[in-house]
Amino acid sequence: MMPVVIVYIVRHGETEENRRAIIQGQRDTELNDAGRTQAHQVGSALEKIPFKKAWSSDLCRAAATAEEILKHHPDLELVKQPALRERYMGEWEGKAVKDRHAASRADASGRGQESVPDMSARVAQWWDENVHRYVKEVAGSVAIDGARDGGREEGSVSEGPVDPHAVLVVSHGYFIGLLLRGLIDSGTIGDAVGIAGGRVGNASVTVVEIGSDGRGLLSKFSDMGHLTGTQAWAGSTEADSHTR
Template structure:
């Protein structure tokens, strides 16, 4: 029987004004708004008891600040900022409202789905699967973006990760928490996807749309 190597907690960043206004951010370096800061502190409290041994975040401020809130409860755990964890590069669409018209094929500067899928898979192999083996399973924190998380998880489910019992795929909302358990042989189980039970506000008060994730269709 395969032995658990790690549990990976994948968190989407807190809310930004751009999220609220349905503006495509991509790799534009937006900041958390007041609600996003509150959400960051709530997810930090929800993950307080997790014995993190490693932490990774997109270097974009909305993600790295969310990660910093979480690690306030985990002093001594270094935070590695990685450009590979950035949202999809949306090129000419960045800063525009969702639904904006993109340039014709061949002229667009938007990162292709194929390139993004390759980037997420490469990051997983180079970072998560390369975590050093320990006598006890490692708990790794990963803070990224809705589009990145969706592409990463879908790619994993198409390969060596299976969907856990009663786990359903859905929207990846702000500060939602997904958990993947990885075995020594590299196989894994998605045991939780996009949970926001730590948020005090009702689900309908959380931004339902994600312009960047919706933009993955372009």
């Protein structure tokens, strides 16, 4: 598969709530000092990626991470979208993760939070209306250019290599995990790295390559080598809490 769009998906940097294992959900928390350093590091790691589009959650911790990345891309507009927010956790927001884990199943699954099916629908709709739509636009322009350059009928895709368009998405741990699982389970993308039980780390980078037919491949998952100064990003497999 020759990708036409490469999606770089970044989780926001650390917050004090992350460090203290406090449920954030859609509370508008801010990056702590470590999180701001992480945002700077991931921005440096992605400095040479020629992004064409940039979306982020409108919550401060994600938007601030995206803004730090885009300091290296000053001409690119950041589009902040509520649809990219973390799962709404109702009355559990602001409380300790351990307290929710200790609660009965009925208490832990209630309290007015966003249901998993509702969030799955929100995540899928966001992908379709933004990334999938952009893939169709790019694929269409490649087809027209291929017809002009190669003397093919208009609408046919050139067989020659094309430079894929890079796009940036900055969101939250559970959102990213749910997005990937939905894309894999639906057959939209293949899983080249294995995400079963995988943790989406703070300021990690996940890469999805998408072809002209809207299908693609998960080629990197939760890579965090840029946070330790290594050249190659190392994926993490530690279990994560979607409430954070």
